[in-house]
Structure formats: C-alpha cells, structure tokens
Amino acid sequence: xxxxxxxxxxxxxxxxxxxxxxxxxxxxxxxxxxxxxxxxxxxxxxxxxxxxxxxxxxxxxxxxxxxxxxxxxxxxxxxxxxxxxxxxxxxxxxxxxxxxxxxxxxxxxxxxxxxxxxxxxxxxxxxxxxxxxxxxxxxxxxxxxxxxxxxxxxxxxxxxxxxxxxxxxxxxxxxxxxxxxxxxxxxxxxxxxx
Numbered sequence: 185x186x187x188x189x190x191x192x193x194x195x196x197x198x199x200x201x202x203x204x205x206x207x208x209x210x211x212x213x214x215x216x217x218x219x220x221x222x223x224x225x226x227x228x229x230x231x232x233x234x235x236x237x238x239x240x241x242x243x244x245x246x247x248x249x250x251x252x253x254x255x256x257x258x259x260x261x262x263x264x265x266x267x268x269x270x271x272x273x274x275x276x277x278x279x280x281x282x283x284x285x286x287x288x289x290x291x292x293x294x295x296x297x298x299x300x301x302x303x304x305x306x307x308x309x310x311x312x313x314x315x316x317x318x319x320x321x322x323x324x325x326x327x328x329x330x331x332x333x334x335x336x337x338x339x340x341x342x343x344x345x346x347x348x349x350x351x352x353x354x355x356x357x358x359x360x361x362x363x364x365x366x367x368x369x370x371x372x373x374x375x376x377x378x
Contacts, residue, residue: 188262189233193255196237197221200251204239207249216244226320229361231260234318236327238340250338254316254327258361267313270324270358277353281345282307285315285326288343289333298333306332321364322347 201221208219221239228234239251256265271277286307290298305311306328315326323346330337347362354362 186257186259186262189257189259193223193235193237196253196255197223200237200239200253204241204249204251207241216242218242224318226318228319228321228364231258232265232319232361233257233259234320236318236325248338250329250340252316252327252329252340254318256317256319265319265358267315267317270319270355271350271353272355275353277350278309278312280349280353281312281315281326281343282309284345285312285328285343289328289341292330292341293334293337296334296337299335302333319362321367321369324350 201219204219204221208217219239219241221237223235223237226234226236234254234256237253237255240247241249257263258265267281286303289306290303292298306315312326315328317327318325323344325345326343328341328343330339330341333341351359351362
C-alpha cells in the first residue's frame with residue numbers, strides 16, 4: 185500500500201460518485217435504479233499497480249451511463265506512470281498501439297460502423313500517447329468509451345495488446361515491470377457460451 189496513491193484513488197472515487205449521481209434517477213417510484221462505483225486492480229512486475237475505476241448507473245437493470253478512469257502507479261514510489269514512461273519518443277510501439285486500437289475498436293459492434301472521424305482521432309499518435317491504459321500480468325489494455333465511436337452505446341471498449349508485441353520497444357523500467365516470469369500464475373477462464 186502507498187498512502188499517497190490510496191488518497192488519490194479515494195478522491196477519484198468520490199469525484200466519480202458525485203459526477204455520476206446526477207445521472208441516477210432519484211424518483212421514489214424507481215426502486216430499480218442503481219449507481220455502482222469501484223476499481224478493478226491489477227499488478228505487473230514487482231511494483232506497477234493499475235486501477236480501472238468505473239462508475240455506472242442503471243435503470244431497470246439496463247446500464248445507461250458509464251464513467252471511467254484508468255491509472256498506473258509505481259506503488260513503491262507513488263509515481264503515476266504514463267504511456268510515455270512505458271515507451272520512449274519515436275518508439276515503434278506507437279504504431280502498434282494505434283493499429284491495435286483501430287482494428288479492435290472498429291470491430292467492437294459488428295452490426296454498426298464506427299464513426300470514422302472519431303476513430304481517426306483516437307488512433308492518432310498524439311491521442312494514443314494520452315490514452316487511458318492499464319497494465320496486467322500479460323498485456324497492456326487501452327480503454328475507451330464506446331459512445332465516442334458508436335452513438336448510444338453506453339459501455340466501455342478495451343483494446344488488449346500482449347506484452348510480447350511491445351516489450352522490445354519498452355523503456356528499461358517498463359521492461360523490468362512486465363517480466364512476470366518469476367511469479368507462478370494460474371489463469372481462470374469463465375465461458376458462458378455454449
């Protein structure tokens with residue numbers, strides 16, 4: 185635990201709760217409205233911790249609003265990690281990330297076509313460098329609001345890129361923090377399909 189990170193995350197959750205509360209129906213007769221706020225936490229290496237914080241409101245069990253924030257910290261120092269800390273300027277990783285974002289985001293809703301101007305904007309190198317991301321044991325994930333590309337879709341989209349495609353472009357610190365070979369791991373997959 186890092187008290188500075190704990191305080192920053194608690195403040196973020198309070199802020200997101202206040203912002204999302206405005207989208208919640210407060211009518212007395214609407215007992216099925218809900219607001220859920222929380223963080224999904226993952227670790228990579230010895231000290232990088234990622235927090236994907238999500239606030240979602242639903243009415244009659246249908247999600248109608250989602251807000252999110254994604255952050256990575258070096259939990260030992262409390263320093264926030266940005267993509268420019270993971271990949272140096274001029275790195276080949278930027279085009280890999282942009283290509284993965286374009287491919288995965290444009291395929292998110294097969295029956296719909298993504299807004300091409302918005303997709304181009306999100307996949308520019310400048311936008312990729314500012315993208316919200318998390319780092320897990322085996323991959324880096326970029327996260328986007330679906331309604332930025334698909335009007336009316338109130339959910340999140342995740343672009344997953346395995347470290348194997350990116351490690352040769354990483355800074356030395358990021359390279360070390362994505363080496364999880366010293367840890368024993370178990371992967372559980374839940375498949376609710378036929």
